[in-house]
Amino acid sequence: MNEETQSIPHGLRLFSLAAGILWFFLIVKLNVFNLSEIQSSVLGIAGLMILWWITDALPMPVVALLPLILFPLTGVMRLDEAARAYSNPVVFLFLGGFLLGLAMEKWNLHRRIALSIIRITGTRANTIILGCMLATFLLSMWLSNTATAIMMLPIAISVIQLVKENYSGKGDVSRFAMVMMLAIAYAANIGGMGTLIGTPPNVVMSAFMLEKYQYPIDFLEWMLLATPVALIILFFTYSVLVFILYPNRMGRIIGSGNLLKTELKKLGRMSSAEKIVLGVFLITVIRWTFKTQLDSWFPGFKMDDTGIALFSGLLLFLIPHKIKTFEPVLQWNDTSKLPWGILLLFGGGLSLADGLEKAKLINELGNVIASLSNNHILLLVVILTFLAVFISEIMSNVALVVVLVPVTSAIADSIHVNPLLLSVPVTLGASCAFMLPMGTPPNALVFSSGYIRISQMVKTGFWLNIFSSLLIGLSSYFLVNFFFHSFG
Numbered sequence: 001m002n003e004e005t006q007s008i009p010h011g012l013r014l015f016s017l018a019a020g021i022l023w024f025f026l027i028v029k030l031n032v033f034n035l036s037e038i039q040s041s042v043l044g045i046a047g048l049m050i051l052w053w054i055t056d057a058l059p060m061p062v063v064a065l066l067p068l069i070l071f072p073l074t075g076v077m078r079l080d081e082a083a084r085a086y087s088n089p090v091v092f093l094f095l096g097g098f099l100l101g102l103a104m105e106k107w108n109l110h111r112r113i114a115l116s117i118i119r120i121t122g123t124r125a126n127t128i129i130l131g132c133m134l135a136t137f138l139l140s141m142w143l144s145n146t147a148t149a150i151m152m153l154p155i156a157i158s159v160i161q162l163v164k165e166n167y168s169g170k171g172d173v174s175r176f177a178m179v180m181m182l183a184i185a186y187a188a189n190i191g192g193m194g195t196l197i198g199t200p201p202n203v204v205m206s207a208f209m210l211e212k213y214q215y216p217i218d219f220l221e222w223m224l225l226a227t228p229v230a231l232i233i234l235f236f237t238y239s240v241l242v243f244i245l246y247p248n249r250m251g252r253i254i255g256s257g258n259l260l261k262t263e264l265k266k267l268g269r270m271s272s273a274e275k276i277v278l279g280v281f282l283i284t285v286i287r288w289t290f291k292t293q294l295d296s297w298f299p300g301f302k303m304d305d306t307g308i309a310l311f312s313g314l315l316l317f318l319i320p321h322k323i324k325t326f327e328p329v330l331q332w333n334d335t336s337k338l339p340w341g342i343l344l345l346f347g348g349g350l351s352l353a354d355g356l357e358k359a360k361l362i363n364e365l366g367n368v369i370a371s372l373s374n375n376h377i378l379l380l381v382v383i384l385t386f387l388a389v390f391i392s393e394i395m396s397n398v399a400l401v402v403v404l405v406p407v408t409s410a411i412a413d414s415i416h417v418n419p420l421l422l423s424v425p426v427t428l429g430a431s432c433a434f435m436l437p438m439g440t441p442p443n444a445l446v447f448s449s450g451y452i453r454i455s456q457m458v459k460t461g462f463w464l465n466i467f468s469s470l471l472i473g474l475s476s477y478f479l480v481n482f483f484f485h486s487f488g
Contacts, residue, residue: 016057020048041074042359061341064348086347089306096309097150098338103316103330107273110154125250126242133187140191141198143288149188149442156180171250179241181446188442190234193431194227201401205427208405225483229475273321284312339448349438353395378477385473388429389465393439397430420484425476432468435461
């Protein structure tokens with residue numbers, strides 16, 4: 001992992017620290033919005049954390065610890081309740097994935113894979129980025145976006161390192177590296193929209209519709225609606241990254257053809273350690289991909305994504321690559337390279353989401369929006385989509401759908417429209433958190449690489465959020481009733 005650190009001017013840091021504390025006391029102590037005690041406390045803590053996260057006033061993992069202090073202090077929840085989010089299964093999914101990536105990096109398997117990908121996608125900087133995006137998108141349609149990002153991240157980092165070591169042109173290599181990281185995260189998020197099993201929010205919404213309305217959402221109907229929308233967002237994202245906001249102007253990497261041959265020759269034949277890591281990697285991918293089928297065939301060996309990731313990590317500490325000395329592929333001192341802070345960051349984001357749910361701030365906001373729309377359906381659809389996209393920046397997308405879909409279905413029933421007309425855009429929008437590292441696990445993963453400043457992610461993500469909100473809202477308004485016409 002890249003260990004570069006980003007710094008902000010001393011004056012700006014002091015201003016951000018002071019502004020966050022001032023916001024906290026205005027909202028929590030003075031209750032300027034006249035909210036309930038728990039709502040004012042959660043809103044004050046959320047504003048404080050978001051401001052400090054955005055401005056880098058303090059290290060992000062440190063800010064992520066604030067719920068452990070402030071939630072009990074303000075009476076939002078007990079310490080054990082606030083701490084529960086830091087042991088969320090997704091945190092351990094991260095850990096298992098990080099161990100797999102660490103083993104690939106230790107034994108240069110990621111470099112071998114990266115060289116092979118470059119040979120397929122071409123040797124121009126932008127086609128390499130596009131190739132990685134398409135691969136990530138397609139994988140994420142069937143695997144969890146987190147698992148996909150975990151698999152692609154070490155490969156992307158290896159490509160970046162290869163380019164840094166060998167590129168001598170006038171282009172901007174740092175921009176190439178930053179865009180490559182953003183491309184992996186965004187493509188993983190977008191790909192999950194394409195199928196019902198691509199991301200948990202889709203499953204949550206589908207299950208709710210079946211339970212409340214006895215309406216099973218057809219897999220193919222979902223793909224016909226969602227996959228074209230996701231592809232448009234993907235290519236818009238690629239265009240914005242490489243042509244508008246961060247053009248690298250690198251063109252073809254000179255000598256790359258000979259370079260590929262030379263570098264592959266340097267790697268030589270696969271070592272026993274590489275073969276073991278590759279085997280564990282493939283087993284993990286197959287287990288993630290065909291989880292449902294394998295669980296039905298072998299009911300005694302059922303595991304979720306987290307269990308699969310941790311089991312794979314354990315295998316790396318168990319399987320020796322040297323039989324005589326029984327030296328395992330990974331040893332504990334290798335874990336000093338793991339980005340432990342990112343696990344705290346994600347735990348803090350989940351704890352904040354728990355606080356927002358407990359305070360029912362999202363429910364209140366949904367009710368206000370319904371009243372403001374005055375039964376203008378198109379306006380309501382677009383507003384709800386914007387709401388889902390931007391709130392997903394600070395709230396788990398699963399939690400967001402769990403909270404918002406019952407609200408949207410109640411609104412739809414009250415104004416006598418198809419509940420999917422409001423629930424589908426909210427569900428798709430929940431996957432479009434592009435601005436903040438804590439918005440989705442892939443965002444957090446690529447941010448941990450050190451190649452991205454939070455200001456760059458915010459700048460890019462803002463425009464992607466706007467475009468995605470409009471596209472999803474309008475597409476849902478005109479197409480949901482067409483594809484799901486049998487509803488009711």
